[in-house]
Amino acid sequence: MGNDQSQLPGIEIEEKAVEVSDFWTQHSACILNSEIVTNLSVFIGELFIDGSLWAVQTPLEKNSKILMIYRHPCIIKYVSSWQKNSKYYLAVEEVTPLAHILPTLNTLQICIGLHSILKALHFLHEKASSSHNNICVASIYVTKSGSWKLGGMEYLCKYKDLDQDYLNKSRTNRYDKAIDTNEDKLLLNINKQKDFIDVYAFGVLACEVLKSKGNSDDIPNLSSFCEYCHKELQNSNISQ
Incomplete structure (x- = not known):
């Protein structure tokens, strides 16, 4: 999927990183094609x-x-990937980590963004039969137009491959606040839908990004939504 020959022609990558994570660094880049950048x-x-x-x-x-295979308007758009000098490169549409701009967003923008993430999750759950397994601010990016895009697909797996061994191996680096303490027990519940990991994490995400907004007048029933995310989506009752 990636090699030295597949590097994008004319690409210029800024040396300074936009973001540094456990597994990679994010950089701004551009391609100059004739007079088009x-x-x-x-x-x-x-x-x-x-x-x-x-x-x-x-x-x-x-x-x-994962980004190359699963294409959706609410998932980061894959452009290219390659290997060079013992490094792996992934080029995607221009995006900014949500964490960088979250403080500047109003309540309506955040709610619209959360809706986009829900659409991405619906696609992964219903069409790809997969669980993302690490829904959090760090896995979300924002385009220049303000659209939220889901990324951070390194822990995604098919429902059929989702077992205790996989969760145990991935738990160290996943966002710990969005991990249900009953995760292993819920996985053994044959009547439980396999989307429960992402449902719980989305509830945590929604509460976190909206916690500073309080009872906003521009979004009716915001407090009720936050209460639902906390009491229902983060419900760890294994008897349900």
């Missing part, structure tokens, strides 16, 4: 990462593969 974001990661979960492919390679 195309702005992109490029993620750069190591080709070798310790951990049994990454024996076959690194987190960035898996993220890249």
Whole structure:
């Protein structure tokens, strides 16, 4: 999927990182084609990462593969990927980490963004039969037009592959506040839908990004929505 020959022609990647995470750095980049400039974001990661979960492919390679396969308007748009000098590169549409701009957003913008993430999750759950497994602010990016896009696909897996061993191996680096303490028990409940991991995490996400907004006058029933996210989506009752 990636090699030295597949590097985007004419791409210029800024050396300074926009964001640094556990597994990669994010950089601004552009391609100059004639007189047209195309702005992109490029993620750069190591080709070798310790951990049994990454024996076959690194987190960035898996993220890249998932973005290439699963296309949706609310998921980050894959552009290209390649390997060079023991590094792995993933080029996507120009995006900014949500954490960088969240303080500047009003309540309506946040609610619209959350709706976009819900649409991305519906696609992954219903069409791809997959669980994202790490829904949090760090897995969300924002385009220049203000649209929220879901990324951070390194922990995604098919429902059929979602078991205790996989969750145990991935739990160390997933967002701990969005991990249900009853996760393993819920997984053993044959009557439980496999989307419960993302449902719980979305409830945590919604509460976190809206917590500073209080009872906003421009969004009716906002407090009721936040209460629903806290009491219903984050309900760990394993008897249900």
